Amino acid sequence: MPDVSLALAHHGWDSFVSGSKTRVVIAKPGLDGHDRGAKVIARALRDAGMEVIYTGLHQTPEQIAETAIQEDADAVGISILSGAHMTLVPRIVDLLRERGADDVLVVVGGTIPRDDVDELKRHGVAEVFTPGAATSEIVEFLQAHV
């Protein structure tokens, strides 16, 4: 299989130093089936030296929170393009908090209008990546904030 590595992707320097990789859960909540972005990002993060767990489709917020905790995730990347983000994302953030996992960094990607971006951040989402965001941007953000 051809190995196409991104010119700007770093290897996880922190994980090299500490000896443990950054663990990221990439999650698809709700009924949304648009998984192209989630898969590309999952692979980019893996290529950058992170440990990636991709949940697959049709996960409930409860399942995502459970996976994040079971997998001892440093970060959860929620990919959502169905328009249901204002219901599903805050639920995931709240569940992580309720279960004592509020040190897990939550980032979101998808078709999120700007007004919703602001509200999601107020709710505790660390960053929202909208269409056109580069995978290198996402990798750098996670490396800087985890």
Next chain:
Amino acid sequence: MATIEDRPARTVHSTVSGNCVEPLYTSRDVDLNYKRDLGDPGEFPFTRGVYGTMYRGRVWTMRQFAGFGTAAETNARFRYLLEHGQTGLSTAFDMPTLMGYDSDHPRSLGEVGREGVAIDSLADMETLFAGIPLGEVSTSMTINSAAAILLAFYVCVGEQQSVPRSELRGTVQTDILKEYIAQKEYIFPPGPSLRLVTDMIEWSTRELPRMHPVSISGYHIREAGSTASQELAFTLANGFTYVEWALARGLDIDEFAPRLSFFFNAHIDFFEEIAKYRAARRIWARELRERFGAKADRSLLMRFHAQTAGVSLTAQQPEVNIVRTAIEALAAVLGGCQSLHTNSYDEALALPTEEAVRLALRTQQVIAHETGVVNTVDPLGGSWFVEALTNELERQAYEYFDRIEALGGVVAAIEQNFFQREIAEASFRYQAEVERVERVVVGVNRYIGDEDTPPPLLRIDPALEPAQIERVRSLRERRDVRTAEAALARLKTEAAREDVNLMPALVEAARAYVTMGEMCEALRAVWGVWRETPVF
């Protein structure tokens, strides 16, 4: 012979799919026999067009995909589009409807009316088409796992309007194979799903002679990240599979094949798209005649709807999407589509506003009425470049057909994640090209502007969800419970049998106001559900 994998991922001058383009094409680049490879439009192998006169006889159907909120909102948008010159309807359903859940199901929370219209029952369907004469307007419905149910609803609305079944016109997408591959709106496993598709083809061929029970689709495969030749090959391979199932059912190919239709992406690489459509027509015609034994010309026609590429739209400088859509639409027209949807410029972030969708419709109208491209058929036929590219895409498609067959056919290939891996690979390669700025996306990685003021976006009123939930709950109380329960029981019994066409039971259940979610739940209980093993 070089395969797609042998090709460099990107040369400086290659199509968006990675096909090398030469600086110049001459007659030496193409070995063309007019009668064998092209034919006149309307003549085997139909490379130049499915009909002799094409747009001189009748312009393509302008059919904008629409749907959001509840049936009342979408009915209003349907009427708006018809008033502004659209010539066919196309229905977008919300995620709960697509995935077989009623609006009040726990999994529907936050999703009702967001990506399309919420349809829980025949009652909603009646509202959706209120004031729209089904005998006069053709309707396309983008629904796959629950296609048979929505078709049953549509047939019942036709009944209520006293429109004979033989006069109902339209298309149901129904193409379940591409759901496993790309769009991911699957419910049941492949075996029962293909039984249901075959039931629809069988019943529809008899009862609804003017409807297309399947729209074999490449659009979504392409949106998921495939190349043009993958879109071409995977779509046609799926089509061959439906033909095989229908033949195994004992249907006469010359009776059902004319009812099959297609749906392709109209992407940004202009000439590659035109070549793709021409190759598709030629391959389909040849295979239907030579492999499947179709005798009538009507059985050989690869008639298709096209939609401009959603993935080509940018959130940055969104007005530039107007330009992209216009060019993509032109490719679809020069490629001979029968029906066309043009995206609105605001669709990178939301469903379109009225103003945006009107502009998208006007784009088609300008092409049809001002540019003169409709005055002759297949104007690019004979272009050395276009014919060479048509031949090359056809060659690449046949390579894929061989690989799929070696895996045991489409269903086996799906279960082995073959298509899904190809698509993931192609989409990752494309993303890498964009991030290295080997491939320019205006406004995104070059010609970046100041931060945009986003255009006014369509917002779905959150109050619509509880209203719809109330509507479906009160319907369940209002309806004749015994009739509904009997119909649901019949559906369950017949679903478990392999020798019964399920459509009559579905129509009966629809008439009894059994909800879509209840029908799907019954079918899940009998058939189980499909869970994919994701690859990335």
